[in-house]
Amino acid sequence: MALKTVICIGMAGSGKTTFMQRLNSHIRSNKKKTPYVINLDPAVLKIPYGANIDIRDSIKYKKVMENYELGPNGAIVTSLNLFSTKIDQVIKLVENKKDKYDHCIIDTPGQIECFVWSASGSIITESFASTFPTVVAYIVDTPRNSNPTTFMSNMLYACSILYKTKLPMVVVFNKTDVKNADFAKEWMTDFESFQQAIQEDQNGDEFGMGSGYMGSLINSMSLMLEEFYSQLDICGVSSYTGRGFDEFLDIVDKKVLEYEDFYKTERERILKEKEEKEKERKEKSLNGLMKDLKIDNNRTGTKEDNEEAEVVSDIEEGDYDGLVDRDEDEGIEREYTFAAEDRLSGEINDGTADLQKRYQQAFEKTGKKASSETAENIAKYIRN
Ligand SMILES: Nc1nc2c(ncn2[C@@H]2O[C@H](COP(=O)(O)OP(=O)(O)OP(=O)(O)O)[C@@H](O)[C@H]2O)c(=O)[nH]1
Numbered sequence: 001m002a003l004k005t006v007i008c009i010g011m012a013g014s015g016k017t018t019f020m021q022r023l024n025s026h027i028r029s030n031k032k033k034t035p036y037v038i039n040l041d042p043a044v045l046k047i048p049y050g051a052n053i054d055i056r057d058s059i060k061y062k063k064v065m066e067n068y069e070l071g072p073n074g075a076i077v078t079s080l081n082l083f084s085t086k087i088d089q090v091i092k093l094v095e096n097k098k099d100k101y102d103h104c105i106i107d108t109p110g111q112i113e114c115f116v117w118s119a120s121g122s123i124i125t126e127s128f129a130s131t132f133p134t135v136v137a138y139i140v141d142t143p144r145n146s147n148p149t150t151f152m153s154n155m156l157y158a159c160s161i162l163y164k165t166k167l168p169m170v171v172v173f174n175k176t177d178v179k180n181a182d183f184a185k186e187w188m189t190d191f192e193s194f195q196q197a198i199q200e201d202q203n204g205d206e207f208g209m210g211s212g213y214m215g216s217l218i219n220s221m222s223l224m225l226e227e228f229y230s231q232l233d234i235c236g237v238s239s240y241t242g243r244g245f246d247e248f249l250d251i252v253d254k255k256v257l258e259y260e261d262f263y264k265t266e267r268e269r270i271l272k273e274k275e276e277k278e279k280e281r282k283e284k285s286l287n288g289l290m291k292d293l294k295i296d297n298n299r300t301g302t303k304e305d306n307e308e309a310e311v312v313s314d315i316e317e318g319d320y321d322g323l324v325d326r327d328e329d330e331g332i333e334r335e336y337t338f339a340a341e342d343r344l345s346g347e348i349n350d351g352t353a354d355l356q357k358r359y360q361q362a363f364e365k366t367g368k369k370a371s372s373e374t375a376e377n378i379a380k381y382i383r384n
Pocket residue numbers: 010011012013014015016017018019041109110111174175176177178237238239240241
């Protein structure tokens with residue numbers, strides 16, 4: 001079976017690290033295989049499992065705080081940023097071992113937003129997801145989420161992660177040795193029972209929900225969440241006792257199939273769309289640059305480009321005085337890079353040779369160093 005990645009994400013204290021420890025030992029004893037383990041939490045003091053890759057080996061969190069004069073969260077983001085610059089090497093390391101392992105499990109920082117909403121978090125997630133089938137395990141502290149409002153907030157967070165990562169997700173209700181997750185399963189499948197829980201909560205809390213505003217907000221949000229729930233799988237586990245881990249691994253296998261059938265194609269489609277948009281954007285800005293340089297596009301441009309280029313050459317002699325019309329009350333005196341004689345000499349349709357001559361003159365006026373740099377930059381731009 002091909003190697004799959006499980007990224008563990010969850011609010012601070014939800015039990016990610018303990019879950020990782022249990023998952024690690026469960027795979028070892030039940031599947032008779034070791035998982036490939038990665039720790040991405042730079043701030044953790046001790047991890048209760050052996051990691052194949054540990055961010056702390058390459059980045060010293062306290063040094064990052066000192067050197068960059070950052071607070072704890074800024075230092076986590078910066079550490080992840082530094083780590084993400086080497087992500088291709090990390091992926092290569094995992095790829096080299098892909099025949100030896102079935103699971104690659106990844107622990108993330110407790111400060112969930114540092115990972116989920118940072119550029120480096122996206123780069124790391126994307127890099128894994130584009131190389132291996134990847135599933136997000138969203139860990140929830142079950143006892144702490146037995147209040148319907150807290151539950152709703154947590155589910156909204158999970159929802160935003162699902163839509164951001166566009167990866168299959170399993171919501172893992174952890175700590176079921178303390179509180180059974182049946183209530184959560186019921187709330188997620190039966191809207192009326194969730195409404196009733198809200199009502200009961202409202203009646204008992206005269207300050208928070210008593211106004212009715214909170215209740216109606218939650219009611220309308222929960223309707224939206226119904227759509228989200230339909231895309232999820234849920235599972236109750238206890239990282240202390242090991243209960244529910246067989247079911248969790250079965251769900252991961254099911255989610256991998258979903259990844260292959262739906263998410264992979266969807267991701268490829270989005271990537272292709274992005275590439276095409278980027279190509280279009282580059283073409284547009286190149287055409288814009290050509291137009292700025294007043295190079296005739298007719299020889300190379302597309303039909304639309306040529307039509308646009310015609311608009312420029314359509315301007316009659318005399319229309320062009322080198323100035324753009326401005327509002328009367330604008331009040332700001334305009335400043336120009338070139339002297340008036342340079343601006344107004346030559347016509348808008350003058351050829352490339354003439355244009356080059358004018359640039360040459362302008363370059364000589366503005367200094368040799370600057371001119372060669374500018375020319376180089378333009379050349380670089382066109383090559384790109
Ligand atoms: N009863 C019970 N407690 C648990 C379970 N899993 C974790 N805990 C406890 O929950 C607390 C937080 O667990 P961690 O594994 O450190 O949580 P975390 O999400 O990694 O924490 P941060 O990375 O600091 O956000 C610890 O006191 C754990 O002992 C569980 O299944 N049952």
